Amino acid sequence: MNHILPDYYVSEATWFYLSLLLSLAVFFRFDRILSLRNLDLVLLLSISPGLLFLSDRPVLGNIWLFAGTGLFVIRMCVDCFFQRRPRGEQNLNSFGMAFLCISIFAFFIVRVFTEIPAPETIQTVQQADRLLSMQDVSAAQQKTPPEAGPTARLLAAPVVPLSNAVVQGSSPVTSTSPSSLDHSTLAARIMSILAHAFVIVGLIIMGKVHFADTQVGLAMALLYLLLPCTAYDVSKANHVLPAALLVWAFVTYKQPILSGIFMGLACGAMFFPVFLLPLWASYYWKNGLKRFVLSGSVVGIVLVGSLILTSVDRLSFTQQTIGSIDWSVIKFQGGQQIPGFWSAYDSAYRIPVFVVFLLLIICLTIWPRRKNLGHLMSHTTAIIIATLLWYPQQGSVYLLWYLPMLLMVVFRPRLLHTTQSTGVGRNQQVNEKPVSRFQDSGSIVRHTTQ
Structure with missing residues (x-):
C-alpha cells in the first residue's frame, strides 16, 4: 500500500478532529439547535475523547467512557417516550453522502492493509484454518482463550482458502514484506473489511426498506464511518462481527426464520447477544x-457440530465449549488484573451493577407488552450498552458492540405500524397505511395509492 499512498498515516487525535468537523457539518441541525438529533450527535462525539485519554491518562479515560456509557443507557431507555420524531434532513444530499462513504471506506481499506491486524482476529483466522483441516483447537493447546465464539471461525472459514490462493499466487518479486506472504494476516485483513462492509450495507438497507428513506440509510452508514471509534478499532473484526449480525437480524425482522439465524450466529460470536433472547422472544x-x-436452535446445532469436527475426544470438546469461557467474569473475580474501569475497584462492587442489569432486562422484556420495532431497537441497544457497565474486560471501550444499533435508534422515524405481536409483519393489517418518508415533528404525513 505504500506504492499507492506513500507515508500515509493519520493519528488518532487528527482523525478525531477531522471526524468532529465533518460530522457537525453534515448532521448538526443549525436551524434547530435544541433538537433530539443534536443531542444524540453531541453524545456520540463526546465519548470519543475517552478513547484518546486511555493511552496517556487511563484512569480519566475509563471514567470518561464509563460515564458516557451510562448516559447512553439512559438515552436508550427513554427513547420510547419521544413520540415526535422529526425527519431531520442532513446538510448533504444523498450523492454527497454516498461519495463520502465510498471515500472513507477506501481509506479504511488502506489502513487495514498498512497496519498489523489485531492479534485476536489473527487467532480467529488460525482457528478457522484448523477447522477446515479438522485439527484439534482445544483451549488446552492455546496460549490464550479465544476472544470470539465458534461463529467467528465458521464465518472466517471461506476467507482462509481465498487468502491461501492469493499468497500462493504472489511471487517473491511483488512481495515487499514478510507479512504480505502470511496468509493468516491477509485473511484477518479481509475479514475485517468484510465485517465493516456487512454493517454498512445492512444500515443502508435498513433505512431504505424499514425507514422508507434511502437517505437515512446513507446517513447512518456515513456517521458509522466518520465516528473515531470505528477508525480506531477498524481491524478488530471480532468486535464488529456480532454487531453486523444483529443489524441483519433487524433487517430481516419480518422473517422470524432469518432473524433467528442471525441472532443465533450473533450469540455464537460473542456472549452478550444471549441477554437479548428474552427481549426478542417477547x-x-x-x-x-x-x-x-x-x-x-438449528444454528446452535451447526456451531456445536463445528466444535465436534475440531475435537479429538470428549475432553477436547469440553475444553472448547466450557474451558474456553472466562468464568471469572461470572464469578466477579480477577477484574483488577485487566485494564479497565473496574481495575481500580474491588470486583464485589460490580455485583449491584449486575443485579440492576438483570432487573433492566426483565423490565425491558415485559414492558411494554405490545412492542413495535422502535421498542425492539432501543431496548436491544440499551441491554448491550448496559452489559459494558459491569463487564470487567475493558467493557466501556467496546463501542463497536452497540454503535450500529445506536445509530438506528438515533435516525429512526416513528414505527408505530411495526408491532409484531398484533399480527403486523406476516399478516399486515388492512387499515394500516404505509408511512411516507416525509415526516415532521408536528404530524406524520401519510400517503396512499389512489
Whole structure:
C-alpha cells in the first residue's frame, strides 16, 4: 500500500478532529439547535475523547467512557417516550453522502492493509484454518482463550482458502514484506473489511426498506464511518462481527426464520447477544416465536457440530465449549488484573451493577407488552450498552458492540405500524397505511395509492 499512498498515516487525535468537523457539518441541525438529533450527535462525539485519554491518562479515560456509557443507557431507555420524531434532513444530499462513504471506506481499506491486524482476529483466522483441516483447537493447546465464539471461525472459514490462493499466487518479486506472504494476516485483513462492509450495507438497507428513506440509510452508514471509534478499532473484526449480525437480524425482522439465524450466529460470536433472547422472544411471542426459536436452535446445532469436527475426544470438546469461557467474569473475580474501569475497584462492587442489569432486562422484556420495532431497537441497544457497565474486560471501550444499533435508534422515524405481536409483519393489517418518508415533528404525513 505504500506504492499507492506513500507515508500515509493519520493519528488518532487528527482523525478525531477531522471526524468532529465533518460530522457537525453534515448532521448538526443549525436551524434547530435544541433538537433530539443534536443531542444524540453531541453524545456520540463526546465519548470519543475517552478513547484518546486511555493511552496517556487511563484512569480519566475509563471514567470518561464509563460515564458516557451510562448516559447512553439512559438515552436508550427513554427513547420510547419521544413520540415526535422529526425527519431531520442532513446538510448533504444523498450523492454527497454516498461519495463520502465510498471515500472513507477506501481509506479504511488502506489502513487495514498498512497496519498489523489485531492479534485476536489473527487467532480467529488460525482457528478457522484448523477447522477446515479438522485439527484439534482445544483451549488446552492455546496460549490464550479465544476472544470470539465458534461463529467467528465458521464465518472466517471461506476467507482462509481465498487468502491461501492469493499468497500462493504472489511471487517473491511483488512481495515487499514478510507479512504480505502470511496468509493468516491477509485473511484477518479481509475479514475485517468484510465485517465493516456487512454493517454498512445492512444500515443502508435498513433505512431504505424499514425507514422508507434511502437517505437515512446513507446517513447512518456515513456517521458509522466518520465516528473515531470505528477508525480506531477498524481491524478488530471480532468486535464488529456480532454487531453486523444483529443489524441483519433487524433487517430481516419480518422473517422470524432469518432473524433467528442471525441472532443465533450473533450469540455464537460473542456472549452478550444471549441477554437479548428474552427481549426478542417477547417481541415475536404469538407471531413467529416458534420459527425464531427453531432457526436459532438449528444454528446452535451447526456451531456445536463445528466444535465436534475440531475435537479429538470428549475432553477436547469440553475444553472448547466450557474451558474456553472466562468464568471469572461470572464469578466477579480477577477484574483488577485487566485494564479497565473496574481495575481500580474491588470486583464485589460490580455485583449491584449486575443485579440492576438483570432487573433492566426483565423490565425491558415485559414492558411494554405490545412492542413495535422502535421498542425492539432501543431496548436491544440499551441491554448491550448496559452489559459494558459491569463487564470487567475493558467493557466501556467496546463501542463497536452497540454503535450500529445506536445509530438506528438515533435516525429512526416513528414505527408505530411495526408491532409484531398484533399480527403486523406476516399478516399486515388492512387499515394500516404505509408511512411516507416525509415526516415532521408536528404530524406524520401519510400517503396512499389512489
